[in-house]
Amino acid sequence: MIYDIVAVILIAAGIVFFLGAAVGLIRFPDFYTRMHAAGKGDTLSSLLVILGFAIHEFRHFDGSGDVIVFLKLLAICAFIMLTSPTSTHALMDAGYEDGIEPVIGEGGENALAETRKTRKKD
């Protein structure tokens, strides 16, 4: 019973973050902020949802069921935690190398342009 409640809370939280990521992907103005929403929201929400599944499976831990599913779900969590931020990073870096300009508000500074200048010189 307690496992089910925790699992439902985790999955529901994951879905809320998924929604945030989706809204951010549509609403944010430029590449970098959109990737920020997609990368962070997607990683956290997948982790939460899969962790919820794992805890839902964990109630079989008294020996009546299959622990292997729980362990597999935890392994998926570990891989997502490793690969999802890395792929976001790689995509960001590719956009930066490609010269995508961020949207800068009133009175803001484009720090990326400065660093790109110094990086080009190298």
Added chain:
Amino acid sequence: MKWFGLIATAFTGILLLSAVGDFARFGDPHSPANAGVGDRPSVSQYYITDTYADTKVPNIVTAVLADYRGYDTMFETVVIFAAGISIFAILRSLGGPVVPVSHPQAIDTSVDGDHQRIIIGTTCRLMIPVIQLFALYVVAHGHHSPGGGFQGGVILGASFILLALAKDLGTALGRFSEKRYLTLGCVGIMIYAGFGLLCQALERNLLDYEILHRIMPATDAVMARSHSMLGVEVGVAFTVTAIMFAIYSNLSSNGRLDHGL
């Protein structure tokens, strides 16, 4: 030439689309495969009821693919090999300045170096062994769960492509050179065809694995089919791995195999 291609493609497409109309409806109990032809028994029913007794393989899909319809799968593998060879024949430019790329370059992972290399390189170093181990598991476990030579081969090939993407094509080619992947592609086909021809050498039909229990140690006629399936799956995995990487390396470098993307 373009017009000829268009006409040929349109003709083939119309031919294929017209053939779709002759298919049985999905799940139709009266289709020849499900109901049997005349008073002959149904082939689907046979696969479901007799596969385990025939081959001791719980995954019916693998048994149908690698044993009952092994002939079909053998030439599917040849099709993949032919695709890789066509890419090689069309794209690979052997003339011009020769750029040897079979040296694994030292990757600068110092803190002052390229920061992107540290993050992506470290993640790939952690992930690629796991991916390759999982690929071998998928190949070997095809009898019991979804998987087999094609899927495992694609995962194994993808791990090399990941290496080429994360570092550069030269690093990946240092591990898996052109000579090596072309050889591996041929060896895969030869393993598959070899199993078939071995059966013929023992005076049975091509790919009739049952007879192989005579030369396999501690194996009866049923287990011979199971083990031979594993053997041909390994052959398929070799070819698919090699051809995946061959296609990637030729496409990403316009056939020059120099630096890639």
